[in-house]
Amino acid sequence: MAAVTIALLLGTILGSFLNVVISRGPRKWGLVESADRPAGLAFPASQCENCHRKLSAHELVPVASYIALRGTCRACGAAIGLRHLLVEIAGGAILALAVWRHGVSADAAAMAVLLFLLLALAVIDAETGYLPDALTWPLLALGLAASFLPGGTGPLQAALGAAIGGGGLWLLATLYKRFRHRDGLGGGDVKLLAAGGAWCGAYALPVILLVASLSGLLAAVAGMVLGQKERAMTAELRFGPYLAGAIALVYAIGEPLALAS
Ligand SMILES: [Zn+2]
Structure with a gap:
């Protein structure tokens, strides 16, 4: 229990570093216009x-200083946007969950890395509309590497997951563009689902897509019901946050299911 408490506190500090990456990253990587390009990331x-x-x-001091x-x-x-506080709290929750589930181990580190990167990607996409290559490519590579860990999905499932997830969504996006003559899905979504397939395995892909689509649809409907039509339209165009959330959920829940079967 002591380890989980320490992880909770350490996680909020990592969360405050993640806030800096989320704020500076899109400017540093040249995704958004900015007069001053930050020198360092964190x-x-x-x-x-x-x-x-x-x-x-x-x-x-995270959380306490914000309050x-x-x-x-x-x-x-x-x-200072409420996002800063929420990401700090989420950071604490992520590291505590990883250590509670796996103890202090390589599997815990892998889970924490996945969830931290997904959190950064979801927030950056929600704020800027971009899923930066600087985060999606490493997430894919780390997913393939983590498949070899004791709690990992195994290299075959990971490779199949990356190929089918990335390839399938790429095909869908290409066909959509061809027949509707406009972009439906971004290249970032393709790389993110490839990474999700690498981390969760090929068998998890249908559930990831289902959870992401349903939550995205629910959010769009809720936005319209609440009368924020413009916001709902933008949210609809950004699939990244829902995809990231679905991958996180399926990884966190799917793990014990895979172990039990
Ligand atoms: Zn100031």
Whole structure:
């Protein structure tokens, strides 16, 4: 239990680093227009995105500092998005879940890496509409590597999952473009499903697609019911967050199912 508590605290710190990557990554990789391209991805460490003041030591304490400062910069008063708090909390939950499930092990590290990268991809896609190659390609490579671990899906399932997931979605996107003459799915979605297939195995692909499509549809319908038609239309175009969420869910739940069968 001590290990899980330490993982929870350490996870919120990793979550605050992930916030920096989510904020700077799209600018650093040239995906969004920006006057100043950040020098490092997570270093030099955190500063206010608005006034660029370096944060003092106690302001770097995750979760607590956000609540103490009520989500604003102490110097310039700029609002720090609620996303920062949510990603810190999610970071703690991810590392705690991984250590609770696997103890302090390579399998726990693999699970944490997968869920952290999926979290970053989901938030970046929701904020910018991009799934950066700088994250999707490593996620795919790491999935193939992690398949060799004791708790992994095995190299055959991983290779089949990547090929069928990526190839299948690529074919679907190409056909859609051919017949409807517009883009339905992005190349990022193709790479993300290939990575999902590598991490979860080929047999998990139908469930991943089903969960992603249904949750995306539900969100679009909910958006329309709540009268946010414009938001619903944009959400509909961004499949990445739902795909990332579905892969995370299937990996977290599918693991014990695979072990039991
Ligand atoms: Zn500031």
